[in-house]
């Protein structure tokens with residue numbers, strides 16, 4: 001019952017604060033809103049205290065008074081609120097028991113209820129306006145060309161079993177940016193990682209409230225993981241949103257995506273080695289773990305870029321081998337410390353459920369990345385929603401979230417162990433290796449891109 005009361009209190013607080021915030025801003029007359037806000041500060045308090053009567057939770061009253069215009073109604077409200085403020089001052093001087101039974105509270109409650117109902121009405125009107133946004137966007141970009149079928153785009157743009165929803169090539173940049181709001185076969189790919197980026201950003205902000213990333217060097221591996229997660233999701237958004245511009249930009253942005261994935265592999269390796277390793281395993285791998293992880297990240301980036309570069313001349317299966325095998329090797333190495341922990345897990349490990357979660361999500365997303373099961377079963381029906389790359393994005397984001405949760409729990413609960421195993425200079429060394437990984441992967445991508453450009457130039461000359 002008490003938990004129910006707490007939940008209701010939280011919901012009521014969120015609702016009231018959200019409502020009051022939305023009501024303070026008057027888009028048509030901001031100056032009046034500001035004045036009203038100042039007035040309200042004088043005459044109001046936030047009455048969100050919940051009083052339990054006969055075991056039931058109910059708001060005693062709720063108002064952060066606002067006056068949004070100079071109308072008669074507002075004047076009456078203001079006068080009422082000033083009256084209310086005076087009553088509150090008197091109530092503050094009264095004993096608690098008398099205050100609960102005050103008839104003034106009942107009057108004020110009904111008065112405030114009227115105000116709240118009126119504001120709810122305004123809020124619903126605002127929601128109605130929000131619903132008009134997609135139509136307004138469509139009207140703002142009336143010249144946007146529609147999508148085309150797979151037969152109308154070059155073969156390197158085509159996805160297996162995806163027949164329609166391709167954006168036309170060689171449009172201006174504005175078109176590709178605005179296509180964020182258009183229905184095409186990359187829309188969900190963009191939005192899944194855009195939302196993931198925002199979630200990771202919120203997570204970083206939440207972590208920064210309790211973790212001293214600046215002065216606590218032991219927190220740097222956790223920071224590397226979150227930053228690398230932000231980078232890979234941002235790179236993926238850019239690749240899926242802008243990669244349809246031309247063949248050269250297609251390669252360019254997807255190579256950027258591969259750099260994002262490779263540096264995220266390093267981010268995973270560093271938290272697994274720093275926080276998840278046990279004493280015995282640390283003794284075996286301590287000198288080799290991070291250098292090998294760096295090497296495998298770079299190899300993975302090269303494999304992905306090279307597989308894409310040779311997509312004209314290699315069969316899809318061979319291309320996937322180039323892309324999947326180095327990444328699989330990197331994953332096996334980077335997660336070996338977690339695998340050992342999962343094999344010998346004990347009930348008193350608070351992070352174990354999240355480690356299980358991240359492994360399960362990763363294996364699922366590797367499956368959907370490799371096998372386009374849904375679009376193969378329903379060719380042409382998953383063009384907009386449901387193709388396996390979208391599922392891969394969602395599962396990878398869930399895997400990352402589990403990984404961040406698990407690493408944060410390890411950071412908090414295993415401090416005695418990891419601060420003993422890792423010397424004081426290691427966090428800085430690993431941060432430096434992260435920068436090296438990022439730079440080397442970028443150079444690899446630039447090198448293969450140069451090859452791509454030469455190939456495209458040759459093709460253009462031969463025509």
Ligand SMILES: [Zn+2]
Nearest residue numbers: 189236389393
């Ligand atoms: Zn993707």
